[in-house]
Amino acid sequence: MINVYQPTLGKEELMALEKVFESNWLGKGKRVAEFEEKYAEHIRSSKDLVLTTNCCSEGLFSSMHLLDIQPGDEVILPTISFIGAGNAVCACGAKMVLCDVDPHTLNARAEDIEKVITPKTKALLLLHYGGIPCEMDEIMALCKKYNIKLIEDAAAGVCSFYKGKAVGTFGEMGMWSFDAMKILVCGDGAMLHFNTPELRRKADRWLYFGLETKSGYENSVAQKWWEFDISSFGHRAIMNDITAAMALEQLKKLPMYMEKRAFVHNFYNEHLKQFSWIELPPVLPDYVETSYYFYHIQVNNGKRDQFAKYLREHGVYTTYRYYPLHRVPGYGVTGNFPNADYAADNTLNLPMHQSLSQEDLNLIICVIKEFDQKFC
Numbered sequence: 060m061i062n063v064y065q066p067t068l069g070k071e072e073l074m075a076l077e078k079v080f081e082s083n084w085l086g087k088g089k090r091v092a093e094f095e096e097k098y099a100e101h102i103r104s105s106k107d108l109v110l111t112t113n114c115c116s117e118g119l120f121s122s123m124h125l126l127d128i129q130p131g132d133e134v135i136l137p138t139i140s141f142i143g144a145g146n147a148v149c150a151c152g153a154k155m156v157l158c159d160v161d162p163h164t165l166n167a168r169a170e171d172i173e174k175v176i177t178p179k180t181k182a183l184l185l186l187h188y189g190g191i192p193c194e195m196d197e198i199m200a201l202c203k204k205y206n207i208k209l210i211e212d213a214a215a216g217v218c219s220f221y222k223g224k225a226v227g228t229f230g231e232m233g234m235w236s237f238d239a240m241k242i243l244v245c246g247d248g249a250m251l252h253f254n255t256p257e258l259r260r261k262a263d264r265w266l267y268f269g270l271e272t273k274s275g276y277e278n279s280v281a282q283k284w285w286e287f288d289i290s291s292f293g294h295r296a297i298m299n300d301i302t303a304a305m306a307l308e309q310l311k312k313l314p315m316y317m318e319k320r321a322f323v324h325n326f327y328n329e330h331l332k333q334f335s336w337i338e339l340p341p342v343l344p345d346y347v348e349t350s351y352y353f354y355h356i357q358v359n360n361g362k363r364d365q366f367a368k369y370l371r372e373h374g375v376y377t378t379y380r381y382y383p384l385h386r387v388p389g390y391g392v393t394g395n396f397p398n399a400d401y402a403a404d405n406t407l408n409l410p411m412h413q414s415l416s417q418e419d420l421n422l423i424i425c426v427i428k429e430f431d432q433k434f435c
């Protein structure tokens with residue numbers, strides 16, 4: 060079966076792990092610090108604004124506390140969002156307010172967001188779908204106009220920039236995921252970005268029990284270094300040197316990964332344009348850089364599900380991301396989201412990862428041709 064997503068790991072990561080074993084330090088240490096520094100450079104920011112954590116979902120949940128979202132506050136999110144975003148909002152007692160999206164990029168636009176703003180709107184939790192940057196000029200203007208805090212879910216946007224600025228660095232807080240199915244992978248891990256060093260410091264404490272002082276060698280308590288105080292009832296959600304060692308190697312490989320992903324994207328575009336029932340992913344404006352995390356098409360003849368099943372039966376695994384939150388009964392949010400409904404019923408994410416071989420790609424096109432001849 061050709062996987063829809065897949066990590067790419069090599070001997071470089073193994074060798075880096077070996078060195079961690081030899082160092083006898085597996086916890087949060089030098090490698091985590093180095094990864095934070097290098098990642099900050101990669102996103103053209105600074106190291107006093109970034110902080111690692113154990114997964115991006117933790118970042119979503121923690122954003123509610125860090126930005127002081129209170130029960131009863133309204134938080135807007137696109138209905139096409141990752142489930143962890145919905146859970147984060149609901150778990151803190153805030154009201155989840157959904158907005159519609161662009162039917163083709165699947166990103167929320169300023170006009171979609173503005174329709175659902177009320178005096179109780181405290182924050183916007185924005186998804187850059189598959190790393191495609193949202194239209195940030197308009198969205199930033201909206202946030203300023205209505206005094207709304209911005210949290211960016213840039214989980215898949217590890218190489219995504221809008222007018223030269225990394226997605227994830229526009230809002231009060233942003234985040235990227237390095238879980239097993241992302242582009243830069245380390246098993247589990249994430250990077251958070253903050254708009255001020257103060258917020259970063261607050262997050263640093265929150266993600267380690269709210270401790271005011273660190274235990275062990277670093278503790279400033281000269282005599283009894285086992286004493287401590289806390290500033291909040293924080294979590295324990297940190298990265299460690301094992302995952303950071305892998306992440307450092309992966310970071311070096313990003314340019315190579317982007318080249319391959321762009322190649323796959325263009326290959327699909329070239330070979331799928333012959334099928335009138337397939338709508339190719341939208342062409343993006345030249346002032347954005349995407350991460351090519353998804354290759355999403357739209358099947359305009361009502362046969363998306365049949366097509367996905369046919370591909371799966373012939374060795375090609377596909378999926379649809381993300382199931383709209385207004386269709387999740389557990390959230391109890393209803394409303395009219397025609398574009399999201401169109402997207403959810405017709406979009407399909409084809410295999411996209413840097414380990415796809417030419418043989419894989421040829422097979423995928425071959426199976427699609429067969430489907431076309433039999434059913435379209």
Ligand SMILES: Cc1ncc(COP(=O)(O)O)c(C=O)c1O
Nearest residue numbers: 114115116141212214236237238
């Ligand atoms: C858009 C989006 N946000 C957040 C996450 C959560 O990332 P993690 O697995 O690191 O918790 C995911 C994971 O798939 C995601 O796709």
